[in-house]
Amino acid sequence: MNERQYKLARMLIDHDNFLPTSFYSKKLLVSTKTVYQDLEALKLFMKPYAIQIKRLPSVGIKLIGEEQEKRAFITAIEDCLNMDNYSPNIRRLRIIKDVCLEKETPTLEKLSKRFMVSKTSLYNDIKHINQIISHNEVVLSSNSEGLVVNGSEFLVQKALKQLIFHYSTILSNNSFKENLDNFFEIELIDNVYKLLLEDLYDLTTKVSDYYIRSLITNLLIQFRRLEIGHHLTAEESFLFSSIHYMETYSVANEIIAELEKKMNLHFDDNDKEYLSRQLFAHRITNNLKVDNEKYTDIVYRLIERMSTIEKIDLTQNEHLFNSLLYHIPAMVLRLKKGIRIENPLLESIKSQYSELFSIVWYALVIIEKEYDVILNDDEISLILIHFQIALDSQSKANNILIVCQHGVSSAQFIYSKIRRFIPARDNVEISTLEKLEKADPTDIDLIITSLDINHPMIPYVKVTPLVNSDDYVRMMEAYTKYLIKGEKFGEVNTLQSNVASPTLLKFMDPDLIRLSVKVDSKEECLDLMISELERMGHVNKRFRKSVCDREKLGNTNLESGAALPHADPSTVITSHIFFLSLKNAINWGDRNIKLVIMINLCEKDILEIRDVVEELYHFIENEESVDVMSNITKPEEILKLFSSEGD
Known part of the structure; x- marks a missing residue:
């Protein structure tokens, strides 16, 4: 039972005549379809009482019954809502919704009356919420207007997703869709589900459950934030990175055309680009179904x-x-x-x-x-x-960046010189130092610059603005060394790769080695891993709850930057080790981590856990080792590392 359904019940009692459902939909600011869904929920709740909702075609609906029964019914709903309001998790969930997903700015005074708690309790709630999203550069705060969320729109939406996953884990007795109902209107949820699972069925039919849940959450957040007037700003990115997600641009436009008709939403160019990025990140284009x-x-x-x-x-x-x-x-x-x-x-x-x-x-x-x-x-x-x-x-194209201090003309001059000796397939882009510092550098293979840039992981060559013969030699040497021969740059290998790890290898599976995975939170990461294990049949239905319960007991991360989540052996069907490195570090309780290694041994293999852990700690005992492992790009290199053949 929710507050909207309570308001509907209250109006049915207050109006002792037949009224059309459109009357109630206008009062509640929802569709008639949502009113009918709420009426069904009320019918279930009123079964113990001698009352009923009577409906006359072309006339309307009315609540029939004695006043005493009606009062008992509404009191029961109020008691139900009050029980929920007294729960700190439900209260925090509703604070998040009011602050981030509603037009009206809530004040501490209103929230204090609504939840019947002191302002001190509300400040503790805000503190708790901020701790969950602390690494996202987003913060909930109170000012003269009320409670507000501070941060860029991109980071606000990222933080919202983390909060939704966090509270969905806590309210694990509900289905994923039921948990979304705590944050969004049923009509919006139904529209997004229909859009992805029916209208775009050919594109989403082979996408994993994890990616579907993740994409549904992203779209609900973006669409609701658009409804209340929040647009995204342009992201700093390089063209050779952006061009990949633009493969989904036409699909994004199909979605936008549908939503603009159904929901009267307005998307600007930045909103469209963001939607394209989300589709690409959730592997929608990799599953095109050909039937034309x-x-x-x-x-x-x-x-x-x-x-x-x-x-x-x-x-x-x-x-x-x-x-x-x-x-x-x-x-x-x-x-x-x-x-x-x-x-x-x-x-x-x-x-x-x-x-x-x-x-x-x-x-x-x-x-x-x-x-x-x-x-x-x-x-x-x-x-x-x-x-x-x-x-x-x-034909692997290299991405080369030119960064100059003397403006575009100087950069264009260097560009023309470089193009004389590198293959036409290579991408060369001109950038400012500011853009380099803000954008994701993952896809850059080589930087050519007239500035002093000491990037720890990207090869760079310093040249003079006029590019003399010595500069040519340095550029060609760097190109040959790093882009042709593939030598690593700035990586000090501290791994004890000469240590044989036979027990580790016994439980390693190439299909369970995922590298440079992009997730925004611990909850999202665990959901991805658990969903994959469920899909592969390695774990039973109790596994998810077991992992989540273990995480609630305390942090499973190490000071070195690795996390080792695990579950009760009775929930594991087939013993395995799931190895996952992250594209960007995420918060795992009290520190950021780059590597997640899930060791899951079933009952019959449990005696081997000591050897597994002992062998694994040779590779993750310090931060330098974890850094090196998190930068490995091929699954076979991980397997080779754990064998005695590593060098």
Whole structure:
């Protein structure tokens, strides 16, 4: 029972005549569908009482029964709500909703009356909430207007997701969808579920439960924040990183078109880009289902044409074929109907990929002739994205960044010099020092700069603004050393890789080694790992609760930056070790961690736990070792490390 349902019950008692459901929906600011759902909930709750909801077609609804029974009914609802309000976790959950997901700013006075607690208790609640999201640079605070959340919109949404996962873990007796009902209106939840699981079924059918739950949460947060007027700001990122998530841009536009019709939401360019990033991060584009035979021939001819021009065989690239087969029919329909889709990266793409842009335009002539349409620059650039991703995957393109202190002209001069000796497939981008410091540097392979930049993990070459012969030699040496030979930069190997670990290897599985995984919180990380183990059948239904219960008892992290979550052996079906390194460190109780190793031995193997732990601690006993392990990029390197063959 929730407060909206209580208000509906109160109105039914106050109005002793038949009224249409539209009357109640307007009063409660929800759809008639939601009113009907709430009526069903009230019917279940009123079974012990001699009252009933009577409905007359084309007339309305009315509560029938004696006043004494009605009073007993409403008192029971109030008692139920009061019990919930006295629970600190439910109270904190509702504070989060009021502060972050409602238009009206709540005050301490109103919350104190509502929950019947002192302001001191509320300050403790705020402190507790802030501790959960402490590493997100977001904070709840009280000012003259009331309780507010401070932080960039991107970080606020990230913190909200962490809080939702946190309280969903605590309220583990409910289903995931029921837990979402604590934060969002049923209508919004139903819209998002229908959108992902019905309208976009072909795209989501093979996506794991973890990614679906995670994406549903992200979308609910973004859409609700948009409803109350909060838009995202532009993220600092490099074009060679951004171009990958733009593969989902047309899918994002489909979703936006549906939502703008259904919910009257307005998305600006930054909101669209963020939605594209979320779809890409949740692996939506990797599961395109091909069923449009009508366009099969033209797509194959286009790929064949590009293969001939680029002198590289792309005809066997299944992902490229499926992506284009999904994209092109919708593109042709847009062009025939005069619907224009805008690519926010258009100018950057035309500048950095000018040669490929011209080639793609030339290749697309066959589509213009076939369907009697004229392609605009935005559509050409969106097709280019699919081909650039395919070219990157088939002939590894390096990402090189130029950072200068003398402005764009100096950087452009260095750019022209570099382009003379590096392969055309490599991506070269000009950046400022400020952008380098703010953006995610993960995808950068080499920095060429006229500044003193001492980046610990990215190879860099310092050159003079005019690039003399000595600079050429240094650039070519760095390119050969780091990008051709693949030598590691700035990595001091402190691992005792000469130590054989036979017991570790016995329980290691290449399918349970996940590297550079991007999650935002401990709860999200555990959900991902547990969901995968459930899917693979390695654990039983009690495993999830066992892991969560163990985490509540105390931190399972080490000072070195690794975490070792585990469960009751009786919940493990097949013994295994799940190894997961993180793209970005996350908070795990009282410190940040980069590595999560879940050791799960069933009852019959429990006697081997000592050997497993002893062997593992050789590799995670200090921070330097954990740093090195978290930077390994291939599962086979992890397995080799645990064998006596490591060097």
